[in-house]
């Protein structure tokens with residue numbers, strides 16, 4: 001069954017704890033936390049202190065997506081804050097192998113995220129070591145953008161590589177996923193769907209989860 005990871009980027013930041021509890025109650029599997037530094041992406045969001053405080057409200061895993069330059073510098077702080085999964089961008093990490101192994105050595109699951117235009121072959125020598133690949137289906141920086149359809153081909157190709165090599169790597173699709181396109185995304189091989197605007201922009205969180213489960217299985 002596909003996992004649903006609401007992105008708190010689209011939640012009401014004045015009530016983050018409640019918004020997380022509401023997502024859990026609606027049946028969400030993970031909470032997706034978008035960390036932006038104003039350098040790697042043209043937006044600034046939250047850092048370790050906020051992750052630490054929302055951890056108190058979250059019973060389900062915190063899936064922390066670092067859209068920041070020089071992520072190695074902050075891994076310890078995000079682990080300590082209670083991140084369960086930490087993903088770094090391949091484009092932002094000079095020593096990706098070291099970053100991934102450092103995250104795993106710290107006790108969190110490790111992911112690597114790719115921008116829409118970044119080719120899959122950047123994963124050639126790291127894929128067996130990661131727990132998660134995030135394929136961005138928008139250019140990172142903002143919620144509420146439109147899904148880039150070319151992501152589906154990339155997703156099918158990645159799924160095929162993972163299957164062929166019998167790897168236990170999950171694929172998360174991040175950006176512009178909604179109840180209409182979710183079936184195509186799942187059919188193409190997604191294991192986890194990030195939903196920001198489509199989830200927190202809705203008045204009926206449980207209805208969104210229900211619709212995705214009904215349409216995607």
Ligand code: DX5
Pocket residue numbers: 007009010032034065138139140141142143144145174175176177194195196197198
């Ligand atoms: C984009 C973020 C996404 C974003 C998804 O930079 O990484 O996680 O919050 O939001 P939607 O689902 O609204 O595109």
Ligand code: ZN
Pocket residue numbers: 007032033034065174194
């Ligand atoms: Zn994200």
